[in-house]
Amino acid sequence: MFEHHENYDRYIPDVMLKKHKKHEEYLNDVYAGMSHEEIYKSKLGTVEDALAIIESGDCIVNSIHGCEPRLFYRNLHRIADRIDPNNPVELWSCVHRWGPEYEVHTNPELKDKFHHQTFFYDGNFRKIHPSGMSTYFPVNLHNYGQELHRCKRPNVVVIGVSTMDEHGYCCVSCDLQWEMESLYSADKIIFEVNPKIPHLPGECAVPVAMADVIIESDLDLYELQDPPIGEAEKTVAQYAAEMVHDGDCIQLGFGGIPNAIGFELMDRHDLGIHTEQIGASMAHMLQKGVVTNRYKNLDKGWSVGTFIIADNFTYEYLNNHPRVLMRRGRYTNDPMIIAQQDNMVSINAALQIDLTGQVAAEAIANIQWSGTGGATDYAYGAYHSKGGRAMLCQISTAKKGTVSRIAPILDPGSIVSVSRNLTDMVVTEYGVAKLRARTVKQRVENLIAVAHPDFRAELRKEANKYMYF
Structure with missing residues (x-):
């Protein structure tokens, strides 16, 4: 409620x-x-x-x-x-x-x-x-x-x-x-x-x-060091960036890929920020004038976030910034608030997704890996925003290419962080799979198309086994 x-x-x-x-x-x-x-x-x-x-x-x-x-x-x-x-x-x-x-x-x-x-x-x-x-x-x-x-x-x-x-x-x-x-x-x-x-x-x-x-205290603040971005991650970032347009309002989640997507947006104009995390790429967007917040429905003219975790450049650049507004998590992450921002684009990472669109973003099987955080909040809010888009971005494989992140079913014990009813788009280095307004059969086809080629035949075989077609 x-x-x-x-x-x-x-x-x-x-x-x-x-x-x-x-x-x-x-x-x-x-x-x-x-x-x-x-x-x-x-x-x-x-x-x-x-x-x-x-x-x-x-x-x-x-x-x-x-x-x-x-x-x-x-x-x-x-x-x-x-x-x-x-x-x-x-x-x-x-x-x-x-x-x-x-x-x-x-x-x-x-x-x-x-x-x-x-x-x-x-x-x-x-x-x-x-x-x-x-x-x-x-x-x-x-x-x-x-x-x-x-x-x-x-x-x-x-x-x-x-x-x-x-x-x-x-x-x-x-x-x-x-x-x-x-x-x-x-x-x-x-x-x-x-x-x-x-x-x-x-x-x-x-x-x-x-x-x-x-x-x-004068102890150093924590500097977040994102993992190195390889060619696959950079390709994911480029595909995702193509889905962000001038005037959109964006949220970038935790992780190297969402931050890399931010750096792919440096040629956009009049972006807005309504987010939980303000990270390094957002500070650079503000510095370069990419962000103006002029088209936001709420907090027009302000970049709004609820926490900052980045590098020292970000902490120093944001100090006394006249147009960065910190607000409580119960405001920034309220799905009904998020949905009021037109053209809200949510960009987050995932660990595993099944062929119907269920997303495991916080656990590997029964092992708690991170947390739900704002994954559901922004999936819901962006999904219900006028012109909104919600992207879940990941490279197609894990464990040095031996495991497909797109699976017929989630691993036993996995926690569903985002319901398939809220899954909009899944982005890998092989493209963008659109799931919104698609049947299960269409979702399966679109997700197999962005899975790693080495796993596509097995995914199709398993899809037939589970009668997704």
Whole structure:
């Protein structure tokens, strides 16, 4: 159930809205007459001060990507000796980009003291999952904040923020997937201020008076290094780019291929951006004037995203950018909001697709590989946009060419991230398979046509076996 964006607060638990009012009263009453600098200094402490407020049974939620509170997590293991194993600290997050640095993430002896709950697996979480240190939480990105609170209210928020501006605000610029909802319901709030985090307009600005403890860090932000792009990936990117026209509004998902597609769009004009991830290719598009957002139905003139994960060029270029607006995930990924953008083009990656159009984008058989993220959100939104297109892009094979990513049926235990009812186009290095408004028989023919030639005969044989024709 989704509502127009003017009413989306009605689906947020009351506890968050009530806490918001409490904070307003707190800020107005307690800090009246103090300068922003005085408030900041009254909150400023050490890592030890931040750790001192963490207790057994706390539920901690943190920002991620370019706003990951790296200094805090580097030191969190130091309180293990005072955490009751019968009442461990729960750590709610998504990916932990710097996970190998954190003992709470790598030391299985601490699994009874700290337990990770996550919406999205990366290589770090996949590595620790067998030890029982982490649990996956299935949910679509637009519901991250809401469903987290329905499961268990986080009472501690730790966020990486920019330095304070002249108005007394810091910015959690690089991640707004669940942070604002959590800030307004938390009992204890820790800011990790880092001058390398960019300032940006939007919902990411938070007053320093909200923090209980402020710690300062100058550690590097995580730079996302996409895998090398080979000839097959480049061909996929070129085919996908042909489907993007001047004036379209785009979303680019995680991965090397979506980012490579962005770099293939540098000759377009008047593109718009409404996305979850703002990555390196989007920063370059903005720099070159490819993006103007002039034809967007909502947020006209603004590039809108909910998190930033890229390279240092992107972080530095976006700093104080006057036309990049950070908004909550429950807005950017609300399918009904996405659908209101005409000519919305969604570009994401997939792991496997069956011959009828079912898409496995987050798991390999029964192994959780990543997460649903915004795959369903944008598939639905772009599918229902006037003139919209939703592309799932992948090279045709895996495991050095020995396995076809287009399969007769999904591997047993696979998770369907995108229903075949929402699958629009599948792009490989062999072309574009259009599935929307096609029968199962037509879908099978179109998908076999973009499968690797070495597997086409077997796919056709299996299609007959399953009576798809």
